[in-house]
Every structure is written in structure tokens, then in C-alpha cells.
Amino acid sequence: MKAEDVKVFGVVGAGQMGHGIAQVAAMSGLKVILNDIKMELAQRGYDNIAKILSRNVDKGKMTVEEKEAVLSKIELSSDLKDMASADYVVEAATENEQIKFQIFRDLDEICPEHTILATNTSSIPIGRIAAQTKRPDRVIGMHFMNPVPVMKLVEVIRALTTSDETFQVTWDLALKFGKTPAEASDYPGFIANRILMPMINEAIYCLYEGVGTREAIDTVMKLGMNHPMGPLALADLIGLDTCLAIMETLYEGFKDPKYRPCPLLRRYVEAGWLGRKTGKGFYEYE
Numbered sequence: 001m002k003a004e005d006v007k008v009f010g011v012v013g014a015g016q017m018g019h020g021i022a023q024v025a026a027m028s029g030l031k032v033i034l035n036d037i038k039m040e041l042a043q044r045g046y047d048n049i050a051k052i053l054s055r056n057v058d059k060g061k062m063t064v065e066e067k068e069a070v071l072s073k074i075e076l077s078s079d080l081k082d083m084a085s086a087d088y089v090v091e092a093a094t095e096n097e098q099i100k101f102q103i104f105r106d107l108d109e110i111c112p113e114h115t116i117l118a119t120n121t122s123s124i125p126i127g128r129i130a131a132q133t134k135r136p137d138r139v140i141g142m143h144f145m146n147p148v149p150v151m152k153l154v155e156v157i158r159a160l161t162t163s164d165e166t167f168q169v170t171w172d173l174a175l176k177f178g179k180t181p182a183e184a185s186d187y188p189g190f191i192a193n194r195i196l197m198p199m200i201n202e203a204i205y206c207l208y209e210g211v212g213t214r215e216a217i218d219t220v221m222k223l224g225m226n227h228p229m230g231p232l233a234l235a236d237l238i239g240l241d242t243c244l245a246i247m248e249t250l251y252e253g254f255k256d257p258k259y260r261p262c263p264l265l266r267r268y269v270e271a272g273w274l275g276r277k278t279g280k281g282f283y284e285y286e
């Protein structure tokens with residue numbers, strides 16, 4: 001199979017990553033099936049895409065007709081069986097190993113033999129996910145960054161079992177979506193989160209130990225290192241539950257204390273302060 005043979009693109013999970021992926025796939029001209037466990041969740045993802053595209057229309061970046069054309073390519077689904085018509089599926093469900101394993105076992109049953117099953121996991125080993133299926137050669141990591149429509153990178157992660165063909169199709173799809181792919185091996189956190197997350201965790205330690213206020217920590221990294229946003233604001237954008245899950249994966253995977261999650265991060269997650277999506281993380285949101 002080649003990237004040109006992918007006509008129907010499935011996205012499992014319509015949350016902040018899933019709907020962003022659906023948007024870039026639809027904008028590249030593919031027919032998209034956007035699935036979530038409930039129709040209202042799929043609909044919410046669709047509404048978010050419509051909102052972002054409307055903003056692009058207001059800015060004069062696209063016409064109303066172009067916006068409608070993109071939206072018309074997206075079909076909503078609350079039944080995983082709808083993926084039976086997909087040539088390529090990206091799973092962007094919650095960052096929980098058991099949930100992802102089940103989705104991959106189900107997709108393996110539902111999808112035609114040629115279908116490639118990718119995961120947008122930020123840290124779960126691709127090989128472990130591939131092993132849930134009878135097509136480990138057609139399982140790969142396709143890791144988008146948040147916010148998906150803006151960020152240029154797609155980290156492409158091949159498991160030991162991933163075939164060259166699967167890798168090439170994924171690489172070429174990332175290019176088709178207007179992204180720049182970079183290859184990483186299947187080790188905990190891959191490249192992006194192996195480097196990013198310890199920095200965020202260390203920023204949380206600085207807050208925990210009183211080295212600086214949230215504003216001071218973020219200002220130092222924004223203005224001192226030219227980062228577009230400070231690490232605490234970025235943690236809120238990513239989701240503190242996701243940050244904790246990634247730190248746990250690094251800690252588990254390497255058994256190295258340098259990856260221990262900061263207790264303050266854990267306390268926030270236990271309190272349900274997950275960042276922007278819950279209106280409160282290190283900062284408050286409306």
C-alpha cells in the first residue's frame with residue numbers, strides 16, 4: 001500500500017488530539033470517520049473543528065465554501081465497527097494502556113487486512129500495542145503535537161515489528177497533512193516526551209519547592225529560552241493527567257529516579273485539576 005491508496009482515514013477519539021487530527025486529515029482531502037464512544041463526544045469534536053475553521057474564515061485564511069468542503073468530509077461515528085471502511089486508522093483515545101489495548105484488539109477484528117493501525121500515544125510502547133493484534137507489521141506510532149492544526153511535527157515511531165511499508169505510508173501521510181515527520185525508536189517517551197516531560201516535571205518541582213512562583217517559572221523559560229509558552233502553562237495545555245501518565249511511563253520504563261513524577265503534579269491530578277480542559281491547573285481558565 002502507498003499513502004495515495006489511503007482514501008478513508010479513521011480517527012478513534014474525538015478529544016483535543018483526535019479532533020485536531022481529523023481536521024488536518026480532512027483538510028488534506030481525505031474522507032474522515034471521527035469516532036468516539038458516544039455520539040455527543042464525536043459531535044463535540046466536530047463542533048470544535050467547525051469553530052477553528054470559522055475563525056480561519058474570519059481571518060480571511062479560507063473561504064466559507066472551503067470550510068464547508070472540509071466539514072463535509074467528516075463523518076461522525078459512535079460505533080467502532082464503522083472503521084470497517086477505513087484504510088488507515090489513528091487511535092487518539094485516553095492515555096490508558098488497557099483502553100488502548102482493547103481498541104486495538106477490536107480494530108484488528110473490524111478493519112480489513114490492508115488497514116494500518118496507528119496510535120497517537122505519547123508514551124505507551126508501540127510494540128506492546130502491536131502485540132495485541134494479528135497484524136503487528138501494520139501497527140505504528142503517529143504522534144501529533146498539540147494544538148494539532150498549528151504544530152508542524154509528527155513523531156513517527158516504529159516498533160520492532162513495524163514493516164517498512166507501514167513506516168513509509170505513515171511518513172508520506174504526515175507530509176500530505178503538511179507536517180514534518182521525524183523518526184523515533186520505540187523507547188519510553190520516544191524523543192518528544194523523553195526531553196519535554198522531565199523539563200515540565202522539573203518546573204513543577206521548582207513550584208513545589210518554592211524556587212519561584214508560577215509566573216516567575218514561566219517567564220524565565222519564555223523570555224530566557226524563547227519558548228512560546230512557559231512549562232507550567234504548557235502542562236495545562238497538554239493536560240496534567242497526561243503529563244503524569246507520561247512521567248509514570250518514563251519512570252517505569254527506565255527505573256531511573258530522575259523520572260519520578262513531582263508529588264505536586266500527582267496532587268493536582270488527584271484533585272481533578274487537569275489544566276485547561278477542567279478550567280484549573282497551574283492557572284485558572286474560564
Ligand code: CAA
Binds near residue numbers: 052148151193
Ligand atoms: N487549535 C487550532 N489553532 C490554534 C489553537 C488550537 N487549539 N491554539 C492556537 N491556534 C492558532 C491561533 O488561531 C493562531 O492562528 P493564526 O496565526 O492563524 O492567527 C496561532 O495558532 C497562534 O495562536 P495565538 O496567537 O492565539 O497564540 P500564540 O502565538 O501564543 O500561539 C500556541 C499559541 C501555538 C499554542 C503557542 O503558544 C505554542 O506553540 N505553544 C507551545 C505548544 C507546544 O509546545 N506543543 C507541544 C506540546 S507536547 C505534545 O503535544 C505532545 C505530547 O505528547 C504531550
